[in-house]
Amino acid sequence: MPGIDTIDAAVIGGGPAGALAALGLAQRGWRVTLIERGRADRDRCCGWCLSPRVGPTLDRLGVRGVVDRAAVARTTGVRVRPAPGAGIDLPFESGLGWLTPRRALDSALRGAAHDAGAEIITGARAVVRPGGSDRFRVAVERGGDGFDLRPALIVGADGLGSAVARATRLSRPVPRRRRAYGFSFEVDGQPHPLPIGRVEMLLTAIGYLGVVAHPGGAHAAALVRPAGDGAAVGPGRFLDRVFADHPEARAWLGAGAAARRPIAAGPMPWRAGPPARAGVALVGDAAGYVEPFTGEGMA
Numbered sequence: 001m002p003g004i005d006t007i008d009a010a011v012i013g014g015g016p017a018g019a020l021a022a023l024g025l026a027q028r029g030w031r032v033t034l035i036e037r038g039r040a041d042r043d044r045c046c047g048w049c050l051s052p053r054v055g056p057t058l059d060r061l062g063v064r065g066v067v068d069r070a071a072v073a074r075t076t077g078v079r080v081r082p083a084p085g086a087g088i089d090l091p092f093e094s095g096l097g098w099l100t101p102r103r104a105l106d107s108a109l110r111g112a113a114h115d116a117g118a119e120i121i122t123g124a125r126a127v128v129r130p131g132g133s134d135r136f137r138v139a140v141e142r143g144g145d146g147f148d149l150r151p152a153l154i155v156g157a158d159g160l161g162s163a164v165a166r167a168t169r170l171s172r173p174v175p176r177r178r179r180a181y182g183f184s185f186e187v188d189g190q191p192h193p194l195p196i197g198r199v200e201m202l203l204t205a206i207g208y209l210g211v212v213a214h215p216g217g218a219h220a221a222a223l224v225r226p227a228g229d230g231a232a233v234g235p236g237r238f239l240d241r242v243f244a245d246h247p248e249a250r251a252w253l254g255a256g257a258a259a260r261r262p263i264a265a266g267p268m269p270w271r272a273g274p275p276a277r278a279g280v281a282l283v284g285d286a287a288g289y290v291e292p293f294t295g296e297g298m299a
Contacts, residue, residue: 007031010138010151011118012126012164015044015102016298017284018157019109023061025155026116033119033149034110035126035140037158044102045184045265047210047221049075049199050298052095063112070105071098073214078199084246099197099214128154128167135279136168154280160265162286165273170282172273180207181266183235184221187211192218193251202246206233209242211252220253223268235262 011022014036022034036042050067058064075098077091114120124142131137131150138149156164165171194200194213202209207224224238233241242249268289275287282288 005148005150007033007149007151009033009153009155010035010126010149011155011157012128012138013157013159013284013286014038014110014120014122015106015157015159015284016109017286018155019106019113020057020061020063021155021157021283022118022120023063023109023113023116025153026113026118027061029117032113032117033121033151034113035124035138036110036120036122037125038122040107040110040122041103042106043263044106045182045221045263046102046298047184047199047212048099048101048219049212050098050100051075052092052097054298055095061112063109066108066112067098067100067105070108071100072216073099073197073212075099075199075212076197078201080201080203081246082203084248096197099212099219101219128156128164152279156280156282156286157284159285160289161267162282164280165282165286168277168280170273170275170277170280172271179267180223180225181264182221182223182268183262183264184219185262187218187220187253189217189254194218200252202242202249204238204241204245206241207238209239209249211249218252235264 008030009025009032011018011032011034014034018034022032025032058067074096076096077089080088080090110120124140127139128136129139136154138151138154140147140149154164156162158164162171192213194211196213196215199210199212206227207222209220209222211218211220222238224233227233271288275282
């Protein structure tokens with residue numbers, strides 16, 4: 001483990017928001033350490049989508065080629081299906097988006113940040129603690145080793161329910177009765193019955209399921225709300241509801257879809273308070289998340 005103490009910025013969370021924050025700061029000459037709790041190849045709950053409007057940001061940071069190489073398909077737009085046989089097409093008007101598996105995208109963007117000079121630490125736990133004079137320090141632990149960072153800036157990029165937001169008093173509670181969650185899973189095999197690159201959004205009374213095909217199969221992601229009686233709805237029960245409302249989805253997802261092991265995340269929506277205070281800034285989902293429902297995804 002490195003013995004760094006005083007640095008310019010500590011970025012906590014190594015997803016796209018954290019990696020691009022570390023990249024941008026490193027490009028400006030800052031001494032940056034990014035700490036990611038998961039393994040370098042960790043997958044995440046995500047719809048994999050980046051809309052075309054993120055293109056100028058990718059160009060400004062010099063990583064459009066990185067995203068191009070991580071993508072398994074380009075997305076063309078969204079079809080919203082409120083009922084079987086009915087659909088509303090919402091094509092992207094400013095070009096093509098990207099369908100990017102998170103384990104590939106996150107690793108590639110962290111690699112770009114590293115190439116720009118940021119230090120990348122994966123498989124480590126970062127805890128924000130009071131550092132005196134209304135500032136904060138970061139305790140980093142991995143295995144049996146540990147050390148403190150005293151950055152001028154802490155960037156919280158640790159997603160929904162951000163621990164950085166809570167530790168720095170930038171979070172607001174989410175009423176339990178309104179909490180939803182998301183889950184995602186992959187569908188292997190080809191050819192797939194859906195056209196490659198079009199995001200299909202299947203609506204139900206308790207949430208929606210998005211499915212998008214790519215050359216190796218398809219990817220599915222869902223937002224699930226509590227049932228009308230307030231009872232929690234698990235992924236299997238939710239998929240049963242989707243299949244009842246949209247029988248065509250069985251062919252899209254294949255046999256045994258309800259038995260697949262999903263990756264879940266929550267709570268949704270997540271609302272931080274102000275996104276920054278002296279020495280702390282929140283980015284990405286840590287700063288707040290409202291499901292866009294447009295195929296824009298991580299954009």
